[in-house]
Amino acid sequence: MAVIEWFRFLAGAFLLLFGLSIFVIEMIGVYRFKYVLNRMHAAAMGDTLGIGFSLMGLIIISGWNFTSLKLFLVVIFLWFSSPASSHLIARLEVTTDEEPEKHYKIRKLSEMNFGDDHTGREA
Numbered sequence: 001m002a003v004i005e006w007f008r009f010l011a012g013a014f015l016l017l018f019g020l021s022i023f024v025i026e027m028i029g030v031y032r033f034k035y036v037l038n039r040m041h042a043a044a045m046g047d048t049l050g051i052g053f054s055l056m057g058l059i060i061i062s063g064w065n066f067t068s069l070k071l072f073l074v075v076i077f078l079w080f081s082s083p084a085s086s087h088l089i090a091r092l093e094v095t096t097d098e099e100p101e102k103h104y105k106i107r108k109l110s111e112m113n114f115g116d117d118h119t120g121r122e123a
Contacts, residue, residue, distance in 0.1 A: 036093055
């Protein structure tokens with residue numbers, strides 16, 4: 001039994017440290033990028049992956065009990081809520097940006113090339 005306990009501890013510690021290293025990479029990305037959408041993408045991906053790996057490591061370390069179930073439900077909630085909230089913040093930024101030409105190029109639908117003109121022949 002002691003070998004199984006050590007294996008469970010090492011696997012949980014590995015996942016916990018991996019999640020913490022993702023948080024460090026996220027912080028570097030947030031401070032390195034200049035535009036708000038790039039920063040937000042780094043933060044959202046880092047939060048989703050970092051929290052997921054860290055909490056999975058804690059679940060493995062604590063064993064299979066009611067605390068593990070609660071931690072797993074937190075992981076599920078964060079996996080659904082973090083990308084959705086980041087998407088809403090990104091839409092708000094795009095909508096309220098005062099200088100969109102500086103940050104990204106907006107093309108009209110008539111300027112886009114979809115490969116064909118929907119008449120069956122190539123463009």
